[in-house]
Amino acid sequence: MLVGSNSVARLISPRRLILTCDALSEDLPHDFVRIRIEFCGVCGTDRSFYLGHRDEGYPISLGHEHCGTIVAVGDQVTSYQVGDFVAIDPNFRCGSCYYCRKGAGHLCERATVNWYSNRGYANFIDIQASYLLQLPEYRSRHLGALVEPLSVAINATEISRCTLSDEATLVLGVGGIGTLLVFNLLETQDGEIWIYDNEHHKMAGLKDLYPSRIKILDGADDRVFSVVFEATGSSDGFVHGCARLAKLGRLIVVSRYHSDEPAVPDRLPWKQPNIYFVHLNGNGESFPKAAGLMKRRWGPDHDHLLSFHSLSDVDEVFSEYGSLPANKKIITME
CATH class of the missing domain: 3.90.180.10 (Medium-chain alcohol dehydrogenases, catalytic domain)
Known part of the structure; x- marks a missing residue:
């Protein structure tokens, strides 16, 4: 021994x-x-x-x-x-x-x-x-x-039932887990993806890898998405994700809120969304x-x-x- x-x-x-x-x-x-x-x-x-x-x-x-x-x-x-x-x-x-x-x-x-x-x-x-x-x-x-962490990203993707070729998809937050979400989505599906992060260099690193398949969301752009992955780790990210969600959209919450649990925005129920909270890597x-x-x-x-x-x-x-x-x-x- x-x-x-x-x-x-x-x-x-x-x-x-x-x-x-x-x-x-x-x-x-x-x-x-x-x-x-x-x-x-x-x-x-x-x-x-x-x-x-x-x-x-x-x-x-x-x-x-x-x-x-x-x-x-x-x-x-x-x-x-x-x-x-x-x-x-x-x-x-x-x-x-x-x-x-x-x-x-x-x-x-x-x-x-x-x-x-x-x-x-x-x-x-x-x-x-x-x-x-x-x-x-x-x-x-x-x-x-x-x-x-990639297993968590794969579990989140499977829960989302996301199809990049047919659905406008946004990943909010491209730190460690958000980056692996983007990697999994782009390496297993055709189509493009939108990303947003407060730290622009993180978006730039991913854009350099997938120049024709990644679109960077401008904060002034008011477009909405069928599928939003929320991986910012903050309640502000949750609120942002809700705002970006289309009617009948799917919000996949990968963040774990440890210090600032978010409240549901007032008008969110009007969109009749589906919200999924991803816990660990599933089974x-x-x-x-x-x-x-x-x-x-x-x-x-x-x-x-x-x-x-x-x-x-x-x-x-x-x-x-x-x-x-x-x-x-x-x-x-x-």
């Missing part, structure tokens, strides 16, 4: 992440594996914790878009072996509760069960094998950190789909949308989050 120390980033109070040094246990539970984490994406939910919008007690470890290599396996684990490259779906599904039996494992009654030692901003994690997905060999290992079926799509379609040019930061700089990444130019930030443990 691999023993030694483990650097783990822990939030000890709002706006204060520190690295702690934990001893790695000599004992691994029978159904667990130990993973050397290689990359972990930065999610808006992590930032909500960092800002103190969510308080589940301190200290807590953050990071749930992680991938890495298995370095040890418990004696009851048969599906994985040392050396496997895996991504981690952080959502526990018991498989037997009412919601799991209904095919809604993301709403599992035992979803708060955490069978792992820490989350993804760390060198190692001990975790039950049921959370894992073996990944293909990518051209670069950092693509594994995009699998979990998990989108997770392997995301792994395959990342292998087939994410090319070197897409990497220009990413920035990479060392684990030792994780507090600076969160404190300077708004000034970092990339659409998606990734912490590297290398």
Whole structure:
């Protein structure tokens, strides 16, 4: 068994992440594996914790878009072996509760069960094998950190029943999840898409990749859309999405509102809209789909949308989050 120390980033109070040094246990539970984490994406939910919008007690470890290599396996684990490259779906599904039996494992009654030692901003994690997905060999290992958020984007797209070739479609907010929504839509369908973000450089990065298929929405333009994906993370984005929605339109809310729950605008019911709130990656079926799509379609040019930061700089990444130019930030443990 691999023993030694483990650097783990822990939030000890709002706006204060520190690295702690934990001893790695000599004992691994029978159904667990130990993973050397290689990359972990930065999610808006992590930032909500960092800002103190969510308080589940301190200290807590953050990071749930992680991938890495298995370095040890418990004696009851048969599906994985040392050396496997895996991504981690952080959502526990018991498989037997009412919601799991209904095919809604993301709403599992035992979803708060955490069978792992820490989350993804760390060198190692001990975790039950049921959370894992073996990944293909990518051209670069950092693509594994995009699998979990892409699975959320795929789930949102499937819920939307969006058809780009027939429906005017808008993505509001092209940070990490919005960027992956655009990627999924354009790489799996024909047609064009509209995007809007307060930070124009994020729109420009996507426009450079898909110059003939992306249209940038002018704030003065009053057009409406049949399908609106709201991924801004703010209640203002929700209000904007409602305003942009056509009659009988579909608003797909991917944002998680942690500090400013939005109110429904007065006149919205007159449009008779359909509003869907996307929770995590659904029942998990989108997770392997995301792994395959990342292998087939994410090319070197897409990497220009990413920035990479060392684990030792994780507090600076969160404190300077708004000034970092990339659409998606990734912490590297290398």
